[in-house]
Every structure is written in structure tokens, then in C-alpha cells.
Amino acid sequence: MNYIGSKHKLGDFIKSTVKGVVSEDLSQMVFCDLFAGTGRVGRNFKTSVKSVIANDVEYYSYVLLKNYIENYQQLDIEYFLSELNKLKGEPGFISEQYSENGKGNRLYFSEGNGRKIDAIRRKIESWRLSEQILEDQYFYLLASLLESADKVANTASVYGAFLKKVKLSARKELKLKPAKFEFTENSHKVFQQDANLLIKEIKGDILYLDPPYNARQYGANYHILNTIAKYDTFAPQGKTGLRDYYRSNYCKRGGVVNSFKDLLENANFRYIFFSYNNEGLLPSEEIKKIMSCFGKYDLVTKNYQRFKADKSKNRNHTANKTIEYLHILEKI
Numbered sequence: 001m002n003y004i005g006s007k008h009k010l011g012d013f014i015k016s017t018v019k020g021v022v023s024e025d026l027s028q029m030v031f032c033d034l035f036a037g038t039g040r041v042g043r044n045f046k047t048s049v050k051s052v053i054a055n056d057v058e059y060y061s062y063v064l065l066k067n068y069i070e071n072y073q074q075l076d077i078e079y080f081l082s083e084l085n086k087l088k089g090e091p092g093f094i095s096e097q098y099s100e101n102g103k104g105n106r107l108y109f110s111e112g113n114g115r116k117i118d119a120i121r122r123k124i125e126s127w128r129l130s131e132q133i134l135e136d137q138y139f140y141l142l143a144s145l146l147e148s149a150d151k152v153a154n155t156a157s158v159y160g161a162f163l164k165k166v167k168l169s170a171r172k173e174l175k176l177k178p179a180k181f182e183f184t185e186n187s188h189k190v191f192q193q194d195a196n197l198l199i200k201e202i203k204g205d206i207l208y209l210d211p212p213y214n215a216r217q218y219g220a221n222y223h224i225l226n227t228i229a230k231y232d233t234f235a236p237q238g239k240t241g242l243r244d245y246y247r248s249n250y251c252k253r254g255g256v257v258n259s260f261k262d263l264l265e266n267a268n269f270r271y272i273f274f275s276y277n278n279e280g281l282l283p284s285e286e287i288k289k290i291m292s293c294f295g296k297y298d299l300v301t302k303n304y305q306r307f308k309a310d311k312s313k314n315r316n317h318t319a320n321k322t323i324e325y326l327h328i329l330e331k332i
């Protein structure tokens with residue numbers, strides 16, 4: 001998934017830094033990805049550690065994490081995927097409110113794909129209600145739907161706006177691709193909570209922190225994914241059909257410092273790794289000052305080519321060089 005702040009491309013950098021600081025062998029460690037988003041970082045550690053704790057405050061992310069992190073053993077899924085892929089589209093909330101020719105007049109999906117999303121989403125729910133599928137299969141199928149719907153979304157990158165015309169990739173028919181996860185011997189745990197509350201209830205060895213670094217709220221930028229995941233009814237607001245959304249303190253200049261201090265203070269983890277970049281609300285010097293109050297501080301950096309959506313050219317991207325910082329704290 002094309003996700004703001006995704007650490008997909010930084011996986012090796014993060015893992016090798018963690019190993020260099022903690023140990024080459026992480027097999028007895030509990031690793032926590034507290035602002036997990038797409039779950040990329042936790043997924044990258046899942047097979048190397050004893051167990052992963054993953055959390056994000058957004059429901060669409062919780063769905064992805066329930067599948068990619070918490071699912072850990074083979075599932076009986078082929079039949080259900082193939083049945084879903086055979087479904088014909090039908091009218092529903094997504095096609096009416098967020099698709100071409102819908103009464104909401106919002107062009108997030110082609111008409112056909114909006115109707116397919118409705119049909120698939122309903123079927124998954126009915127299987128769950130009739131207990132034909134269990135929780136692990138439910139989240140696998142839902143994660144597959146979120147990933148596959150995102151692939152055919154008619155946006156420049158995020159869901160803060162839709163394009164005026166349905167672009168070529170959004171015209172392609174939605175195919176449900178399996179959201180495959182890694183198998184492990186041990187189990188893992190996933191939460192959907194505010195990080196500053198959850199931190200008081202968990203403990204482990206390695207804490208990875210990747211909060212938002214600017215004012216862009218994830219709940220607003222990915223509202224359509226929450227709507228598909230929850231499939232509830234509400235009155236869509238304004239041109240983009242926004243729903244009520246969670247406003248994170250990490251996106252507020254006036255809230256981020258205290259939240260960050262509070263998080264470090266309450267963390268029951270020896271090693272803390274904090275990803276941030278040079279365009280963030282918190283300057284590096286301030287991070288260093290805060291983290292140093294709690295133990296031994298270190299910093300590693302990596303030049304990184306990020307891609308920014310260029311709205312004028314419909315999902316063409318312009319390269320944008322940023323520096324990714326990994327601040328390290330050994331808590332004492």
C-alpha cells in the first residue's frame with residue numbers, strides 16, 4: 001500500500017541498526033511496533049523475534065495488523081477468496097457515496113469497482129455472522145480487500161481528494177489479491193489504541209516508534225479505508241465524504257513534545273528506536289535533548305528518496321530527498 005511515512009524501503013536499514021545495537025540474535029526478544037500503520041516494520045521483525053506487539057489508532061490499520069502480524073499459522077482460505085472473486089458487483093454504501101455515477105458524486109472508484117467492493121464487503125460480513133469464517137480468516141479477507149481496493153483507487157496518492165476523471169489504473173477491474181502473512185511458531189498481539197495509553201499496559205525489549213511527523217492526520221487522509229473496513233452507516237461530510245476522524249497529538253505542534261516525553265517516561269522497554277525525518281514537527285536537537293533525559297542516546301541517519309504525489313499529473317511522482325533519522329535510546 002502506498003502509505004504516508006511507510007517504512008517499506010527502510011526495512012533493512014532499521015533491522016540492521018536494531019541488530020547492531022541490541023544483538024544479532026533477537027529470538028528471545030519482544031518487539032513492539034507502536035505506530036504500526038501498514039505493519040511493515042513489525043512484519044519485517046516477525047520471524048526474527050519471540051513475539052511482536054503491533055498497534056495503531058486507526059481501524060484500517062488494525063485490520064491490516066490483525067492479518068499481517070497476529071495471523072501466524074496456515075489458514076484455510078482459498079475457497080473463500082475464489083468465491084469472493086466470482087461475485088458480481090451490487091449497489092451499496094461505497095458505490096452510492098464514493099463511486100462514479102453514485103448519488104454522492106465522488107469519484108474515488110469506478111462504478112464497477114465501487115459495486116464490487118460493496119458485494120465483497122457484504123459477503124465477508126455475512127460469512128462472519130453465520131460463523132462460516134473465524135476471526136483470523138475474517139481479517140485476512142478484509143485486509144485483502146483493503147489492499148486490493150487501494151490499488152484501484154482514483155486518487156493522486158491519499159484519500160484527501162479524488163481525481164476529476166477516472167484514471168487508467170482505477171479503470172482496471174478489482175481483483176482480490178491474497179494478503180499473505182509470515183508463519184511463525186509463536187503468537188503475536190495487536191491493539192487499536194492511543195499509543196500513550198497502551199504504553200502503560202505493555203512491556204518488552206525493543207520499542208519501535210514511528211509516529212506521524214507533520215500536521216497531516218491519517219484519519220482524514222485514509223478515511224475511505226476506514227469506511228470500507230468498518231462498513232458502518234454515517235452521513236458523509238462535504239465534497240470528499242469525510243467521516244469523523246481521530247486527531248493525533250503527534251500531528252500538533254502544541255501537543256507533540258509532551259506526548260513524546262510521556263511516552264518515553266512510561267515505556268517499559270530497554271531499547272527504544274524512534275524514526276523521524278528532517279521535515280518533522282520536532283527538530284532533531286530537541287529529540288536528542290528529550291531522549292537523553294531517559295538514558296544513553298545515539299543517532300543514525302540515512303539519505304532516502306521519498307516520492308511525493310504530483311497532483312497536476314495524476315499520480316506521477318516527483319523525487320524528493322529527505323534524511324531519515326533513527327534516534328536510539330537505551331533506557332536506564
Ligand SMILES: C[S@@+](CC[C@H](N)C(=O)[O-])C[C@H]1O[C@@H](n2cnc3c(N)ncnc32)[C@H](O)[C@@H]1O
Binds near residue numbers: 006007034041193218
Ligand atoms: C508514519 S505512520 C507509520 C508508518 C509505518 N511504520 C509503516 O511502515 O507503515 C504513523 C502511524 O501512526 C498512527 N498514529 C497517529 N497517532 C497515533 C496515536 N496517538 N497512537 C497510535 N497510533 C497513532 C497513524 O494512524 C499512522 O498509521
